[in-house]
Amino acid sequence: MDITFRSMVLFVRDMEISKAFYTDVLGQKVELDLGVNVGFVGGLALWDRAYVNDLLYAGKMPPGEAAAPPMEVYFETAEVEALAGRVAEAGVRLLHPLKEQPWAQRAIRFFDPDGHLVEAAEPMPAVVARLAAEGLSDAAISERTTLPRQVVAAMLGNECCD
Known part of the structure; x- marks a missing residue:
């Protein structure tokens, strides 16, 4: 099974301030800007924290500041169904099982042994x-x-x- 690390996703409070920091201070080039999700050349991505909390984590994590983890590790695989099976067989704690996201991508989110959030998607x-x-x-x-x-x-x- 081919699983490729794609990016680190940072959940940010203010997209414009964070985007300006990464472009102006760190010289990163925006590859794709969808407003609530900004991807940079090289793989770093920013997601609006409130959007993520509402879209993906509502009801799954405590309210307030801890409502969404500050980041997730993101992998891609064309064999996302097989990976979801391996995750289930291993008894890994899920945030959610394999499901289609609002943007049509199928993804599974789960926690590593130290509680870090991991996403794997097609x-x-x-x-x-x-x-x-x-x-x-x-x-x-x-x-x-x-x-x-x-x-x-x-x-x-x-x-x-x-």
Whole structure:
């Protein structure tokens, strides 16, 4: 099974302040900016903490400052179902089982032995290809995944609109 470490995800209180810090102070280049989720060239990602807490952790963790961990370790694998099976067989404590996220990516989140949050998900190009195989247009895939239409077209090898 091929599992690839993709990034460290930092959950931040103020996206604009954090984005400015990483771009202006540390010279990181934004690769994809979805507002509540910003990915930098090289793999570092920022997620808006309130968005993450509402979207993924509501009801799973204590309220207040500890509502969401400060970060997660993120892996990708095309064999996410098989990995979910291995995690279950090992009796690993889950945040949630394998499920489709609001942006159509299938992911599982669980805790390592020290309580660090780990996410494993299918690569977004695989998500885009899956949705295309289901008959969705580039525009519909863009809407479903929140990826810009140009990114979807590039993943599919299609020409795009402006």
